[in-house]
Amino acid sequence: MNQSEYDTFRDRLFSRIWRELDPLETQIEDEERLPLETLIPTLREMGAFGLLVPEEYGGLGLTIEQYLPVIAEFAKVQGGIRVLVHVHNSFAHALSEIGSPEQRAAILPGAADGRHSIAFALTEPEHGTGADLGSTAHRDGDEYVLTGRKWLITNSDIASHFIVFARTSATEVSAFVVERDRPGFTITPLPETMGCKGGEHGELVFDGVRIPAANRIGAEGQGQEHLERALEISRVFIAASSLGTAQRALDLSLAHARQRVTFGKPIAHRQAVQRYLAEMATDVYALRHMLLDAARKWDAGQRIPLEASLCKLFGLEAVGRVTDRALLVHGGIGYTRRTPIERLYRDARLNWLEEGPPTIQYLVAARELVAGHDWADAFAGTGHA
Ligand SMILES: Cc1cc2nc3c(=O)[nH]c(=O)nc-3n(C[C@H](O)[C@H](O)[C@H](O)COP(=O)(O)OP(=O)(O)OC[C@H]3O[C@@H](n4cnc5c(N)ncnc54)[C@H](O)[C@@H]3O)c2cc1C
Structure with missing residues (x-):
């Protein structure tokens, strides 16, 4: 999909996410079930099942750099929907890379339009x-x-x-x-x-x-290899989900800090609250750029086991810190279900487990570092230990 087609698709999709999916939050949280009867047809119409399925199988064939903002946007609204979309796309993508031509031909056209799910x-x-x-x-x-x-x-x-x-x-x-x-x-x-x-x-x-x-x-006997390839890029998708949740928590905290007045001033003017906001934004900014680096390297055909594990690790820690601080900025009302802060706080904790807990990320990262990693970026040089 070229840039202008992508921009149009993205704008339409994002406005549908907020118009049609965000309002489902209260119902899903209360009933603890996704309304699949209406949700699946809506997601199908939105093109949400074919995001990473190659065009030759009827999907949109987004690049990873194009996909990450999309899954991040899903993570801003109700988390159960994000998880459904993530797993479907992540493992349809994996099958498009590791499946045989027959497996791809049999499964991916249905995955692209949501008749199949993997x-x-x-x-x-x-x-x-x-x-x-x-x-x-x-x-x-x-x-x-x-x-x-x-x-x-x-x-x-x-x-x-x-x-x-x-x-x-x-x-x-x-x-x-x-x-x-x-x-x-x-x-x-x-x-x-x-x-x-x-x-x-x-x-x-x-x-x-x-x-x-x-x-x-x-x-x-190739299962371990396939597992590592599928989980590698999927860890970046989880980190993008962490970014979406963290960005929403920051945006809500900024809005709250501007309008909540104590002792005659908005709390945004208090140094203690400013520190929370700056720390949250530091995490969000760092994660945005780690994700872009990892996505561009993958899209250029590189394997990124180290970058993927570091994105996943930093993402889970960042979203943990950001949702903690969002709760502090909101005060007691953030702990109630009158604001989405309480939900974002709970949603974020799943990112710690998906695609492997921190211990596995430490293991992969250290293995790559000890073997000798080429950062392959503008800072790479000939330094000595
Ligand atoms: C909502 C949800 C959805 C999920 N979806 C999927 C899915 O679609 N597919 C799927 O396959 N899985 C899925 N999972 C499982 C998830 O990937 C695992 O829960 C996660 O990887 C941790 O594995 P575990 O639960 O077996 O924990 P355990 O392996 O029992 O780990 C418990 C603790 O022990 C530590 N630990 C375990 N082994 C070691 C070791 N050798 N060395 C050091 N520390 C160790 C872990 O880091 C952790 O802190 C999902 C989990 C949840 C909660």
Whole structure:
């Protein structure tokens, strides 16, 4: 999409987000469910399902630099909607990169217009991720037999296809596309979440589920590689979600600080409040530019494991600090549901967990740094340790 087409698309989409999705906040927070009957058709009309699906499959094929402001805008309104849009787009994008031509042709046109939705099934109740996975897939002729449990799997209520990671040997992990209606595959909801309310993050049980070998993504044993590629860019999407939430909290805090008067002056004129605002803006500004750097590098064809983990880490810490300070600027009224501050505060905490908690980001970042990282930017030079 060229720049002027993108500008037009973006303006229209953003105005629909505020006109049609923002007003759903109270209903979703009260009922703790997304009104899928009306929400899905609205998102389909908005083009929200095909944002990252390549144009050849009927999607919009946005670049990462074009996509980040969009997912950030979704994060400013009710978080459950942002999570639905994020998971769908992130893993449709992953499939467009790691799926076989047949898998792409079968699934992506439906993903582009919202008839299909792709979920990502990695986390398990009784095991860690990667080589520690407990789910197994045994080859049996032209099929695999999949056994195991996953939980906390977003969009488990709407997904037509799940990208499932399972061990194919004692040391190797492989990735598979599993259709929702396979015999032996059951899905049950988990309890509601603290924030980003309304989405479904269910438990999946695979009880000897037979899937064709053609559903394997890439070669046997390549699952860890696919996992890292899919999560790498998805961590940048989570950081952009942190930015959207933080930016909204800052904007609301500025508006409140200008109009709330104590002892005859708006609190924006008090040095203590000015410090909160400046600290919030510092986090927002830094995150905006980290994200742009990561997006431009990815769009130029570079792998960005370090930048992605640093964006995700800084993003979760930044949005944590910004929503803390937003609550302080708002005073007691911010703790009530009369302002969106309380919701943004809860929504932000999910960004800590999605696409891996801080410990995994430390691990990836340190691994890349110790191996020797080329920052590849204007500051890169020939310095000595
Ligand atoms: C609302 C929601 C939606 C989600 N959606 C999805 C989804 O769509 N797909 C999906 O696959 N997952 C999803 N998740 C799961 C999420 O990615 C995990 O919760 C997260 O990665 C943490 O894993 P865990 O819950 O197994 O925690 P654990 O692994 O049990 O971690 C608990 C604590 O121990 C630490 N820890 C664990 N192992 C180690 C180690 N080896 N070294 C050091 N510290 C360690 C962790 O950092 C953490 O602090 C979702 C979670 C939530 C809450």
